Amino acid sequence: MLKPDGEAGSSKDISPMVPPDTLAEALPPVLPTALPSTAPLERSLRKWSGWVGPVISLAILVAVLWQLRKIDWGHVWSIVPTSPWIWLVLAASYFAGPVADWVIFRKLWGIPVSGIFPLLKKLIGNELLLGYVGEVYFYDWARRHVRMEGSPFGAVKDVAILSALAGNIMTVLLLIFTWPIISQLGLDGAGSSDGHVLATSIGVVLVTSLVIMFFRNGLLSLPKADLGFVFVVHTLRIVANTGLSALAWHLILPGVGMGSWLLFATVRLLLSRLPLIPNKDIAFAGISTLLVGSQVQTSDMIAMISLLIVATHVVLFMGLILLDLVQKEKNA
Numbered sequence: 001m002l003k004p005d006g007e008a009g010s011s012k013d014i015s016p017m018v019p020p021d022t023l024a025e026a027l028p029p030v031l032p033t034a035l036p037s038t039a040p041l042e043r044s045l046r047k048w049s050g051w052v053g054p055v056i057s058l059a060i061l062v063a064v065l066w067q068l069r070k071i072d073w074g075h076v077w078s079i080v081p082t083s084p085w086i087w088l089v090l091a092a093s094y095f096a097g098p099v100a101d102w103v104i105f106r107k108l109w110g111i112p113v114s115g116i117f118p119l120l121k122k123l124i125g126n127e128l129l130l131g132y133v134g135e136v137y138f139y140d141w142a143r144r145h146v147r148m149e150g151s152p153f154g155a156v157k158d159v160a161i162l163s164a165l166a167g168n169i170m171t172v173l174l175l176i177f178t179w180p181i182i183s184q185l186g187l188d189g190a191g192s193s194d195g196h197v198l199a200t201s202i203g204v205v206l207v208t209s210l211v212i213m214f215f216r217n218g219l220l221s222l223p224k225a226d227l228g229f230v231f232v233v234h235t236l237r238i239v240a241n242t243g244l245s246a247l248a249w250h251l252i253l254p255g256v257g258m259g260s261w262l263l264f265a266t267v268r269l270l271l272s273r274l275p276l277i278p279n280k281d282i283a284f285a286g287i288s289t290l291l292v293g294s295q296v297q298t299s300d301m302i303a304m305i306s307l308l309i310v311a312t313h314v315v316l317f318m319g320l321i322l323l324d325l326v327q328k329e330k331n332a
Helices: 039-047 049-070 071-080 084-109 113-128 133-145 153-177 177-185 193-214 225-253 257-272 280-291 300-330
Strands: none
Touching: 049 113, 049 133, 049 300, 071 300, 084 113, 084 153, 084 225, 084 300, 113 133, 113 300, 133 153, 153 177, 153 193, 153 225, 153 257, 177 257, 225 257, 225 300, 257 280
C-alpha cells in the first residue's frame, strides 16, 4: 500500500521523526496501478461527502482513545526531555510535514493559516489509522471550505503522487550515497536471499518511479510549474526531517558526533523505504553498531521518541476537537 511520505514519525513508522511521512515519513514506494480516470472515485466521494468528514473524525477519535488506553503516561513523563532545545527540534520535526503541506496548498488554493488544523488531522489520521485516510479527510474539508475552480480532488491526488515520487528518488540517491554501509549489513551478498530481496526492493522503487514519470500526463493534472513546486517542497521536507532526526538524537546522546547521527538517520530512512527488506530491526541494530558503537542505547532512545510522538498525536487531536467545539459555539 502506498502511504503518505514524510509525515511525522509514529509507532508504526520505523523512522521515528519522519512524520511520519504527510502523504506521513516513511512512505513505502509502491504505487498502485493507475486507472484511466479518477472520476468514478471522485463521484463516489461526493456522494458520501456528508458523511466522510464526521466518520473519519470519529474513527480517528476511536484510534486516539485506543492509543490513550495503551500509553503508560507515568513512563512518558519519566522520559520527557528536559532540554528546551530537544523539544524545539522534536516539535520542528513533527510539524515539518503539515507545514510543508500548508505551503503547498497555500500556493495552490490560497488556504488560510487555519488550514494547518485539518492538515494536522490529516497527519494524525494517516498515522493512527491507515495511509490515505488523512487525504480523504482533507479532500472533504477542502471541498467544503476552499473556493476554487473545479474539484480539489486532482490537486490532493497530485500532491500524494509527487510525495511518493520525491521519496522514491531520494531513496535511490540515498542508496548510492550509503552503499558502503549497506554492503556491510550483508543485504547485498551475491546469491543470497537477502541480496535478491534488496535487488527486488530497488527494482520496485525504480519501476514505480518510472511509471509515474511515463504516465504523468494521465496521472497528474496540475500545471507543470505547480508540479515542480510541489516536488521541490516534498524533497526539502524529506531532507529537513532527516537532518532534524539526526540533530534530535545528537542532543539526546551528545557523546556521538553529529556526522555519525546524520549518516545513521540517512541509512534508516533508506531502509524504511525499501519495501521488501525483512528484519529491519536487526538491520537497524547493525547500523547502530557500525556507526555509533554498540555501547550507545539507540533502541531505547528511538523507543522513547516514538512513544512521545504517539502521545503527541493523542493530545493534539483532543485539542483539535476542543477547538472545533469552541468554534462551533462561537458560530452558533
